[in-house]
Amino acid sequence: MLLKDILYQILESEHNESGIAYTIQISDKHPLFKGHFPETPVLPGVCILQIFKELSEDALSVGKPLQYSEIKQCKFQTPVLMKEPRTMRVELTLTPEQESWKLSATLKDQESVFAIMKAVLSE
Amino acid sequence: MNLIPDQPILTGDQIFPYIPQRPPMVFVDAFYGMTDNAIYSSLLVNPDMVFVENGRLLDIGLIEFLTQSGYVWFCYYEKVVLQKSDMEITKGYICKIKNVQVLNTPRVGTRIYSKMDVIFYSSSFCTIHMTAYTEDGTLAEGDFDVISFS
Numbered sequence: 001m002l003l004k005d006i007l008y009q010i011l012e013s014e015h016n017e018s019g020i021a022y023t024i025q026i027s028d029k030h031p032l033f034k035g036h037f038p039e040t041p042v043l044p045g046v047c048i049l050q051i052f053k054e055l056s057e058d059a060l061s062v063g064k065p066l067q068y069s070e071i072k073q074c075k076f077q078t079p080v081l082m083k084e085p086r087t088m089r090v091e092l093t094l095t096p097e098q099e100s101w102k103l104s105a106t107l108k109d110q111e112s113v114f115a116i117m118k119a120v121l122s123e
Numbered sequence: 124m125n126l127i128p129d130q131p132i133l134t135g136d137q138i139f140p141y142i143p144q145r146p147p148m149v150f151v152d153a154f155y156g157m158t159d160n161a162i163y164s165s166l167l168v169n170p171d172m173v174f175v176e177n178g179r180l181l182d183i184g185l186i187e188f189l190t191q192s193g194y195v196w197f198c199y200y201e202k203v204v205l206q207k208s209d210m211e212i213t214k215g216y217i218c219k220i221k222n223v224q225v226l227n228t229p230r231v232g233t234r235i236y237s238k239m240d241v242i243f244y245s246s247s248f249c250t251i252h253m254t255a256y257t258e259d260g261t262l263a264e265g266d267f268d269v270i271s272f273s
Contacts, residue, residue: 002176032173035148044148045190045217046174046183053183068182071223071265 001054001065006030008051010058011087019093019104020059024051028082043080048115052105055090056121060101066121069100074117080107088114099123125238125256128155128163133195141198142191147173150188151237154195162239164192170231180235182225185263189253190217192237193269197249218248223265233257242266 004010007030011023026043033041049068057066080086088109095102100122107115131153138154139145150172155163166188168175174184201207229235236256243250247270254264 002174002181032148035145037143038145044187045220046187049186050174050181050183065176067228068223068225070225071220073219073221075219076217 001057003047003050004054004058007032007047010055013059019091021092022055022058022090024055024088024090026080026082026086026088028085033082041082043082045074045076045115048076048080048107049074049117051090051107052092052103052117052119053121056092056094056101056103056105059092059094062123064123066101066123068119069122070120072118072120074115074119076115078112078114080114094121125236125254125261126158126161126163127236127258128158128165130155131165132156133199138195141195141202143194144191147171148187149191150174150184151191151195154192154199156199160240162192162196162241163236164188164195164239165234165236167234168229168231175231178231179228180231180233182228182263185225185228185235185255186217186220186223186265188235189237189255189263189265190267190269193239193249193251193253193267196239196241196251197269200244201246217267218270219268221266223263225263227260227262229257229262235262 008024008026013022091106093104103119105117133154153165168180174181238254240252255262
């Protein structure tokens, strides 16, 4: 996985009625923050997409990388400022289709919702 | 058939005044301006990019390329076309993407192109339809809302 254990670590996961929820810690030390942005580090939106995808791979135990075949909609509601490490919650609902999975995903902490997405993942 | 543009008006570091990102998060290396009512940019996929894995630019790399291609135009239009010479390049980010289809991902060494059609524009927000492609066909396309903030 591209970002797991480098940009973020899984602290815990729990299954619930609607799917699986992960608590992750995002590092503020990854080199990408030197360029995004030099004076105000912000977690790139595409890294949120990658975290959703990698945690889906973990939840499904597919053993191979998944790819977005379609992103129906993703709203990035609040920038994730990265002046220090941050603990976040990722909630996933994965529904199998013929050769893909429908994914609903949310990134939040105790105060804010940062991103909400509906997408289709395939191998 | 997608147009393969030539004669960029900005390349490499010349693009830096028009995007807030800096290496290793720069995902556009040529800007061609407007041709046939669309705006074009491109990127040579190299192996050192942060979103390259197993010799291919990942889907998220394609999306970042499309986003930054849109942002180059956004700032170029403000600074050069509208001649807002005192405009500060603020931080821009994707606030919404929708109907994005990823058909293929490019290999390292491939030059990928973007075509942008502007759907809505204001000085702090724009909606654009973006297509990423190579000489061999379309890689991805979708609609992007980009917002800037101080």
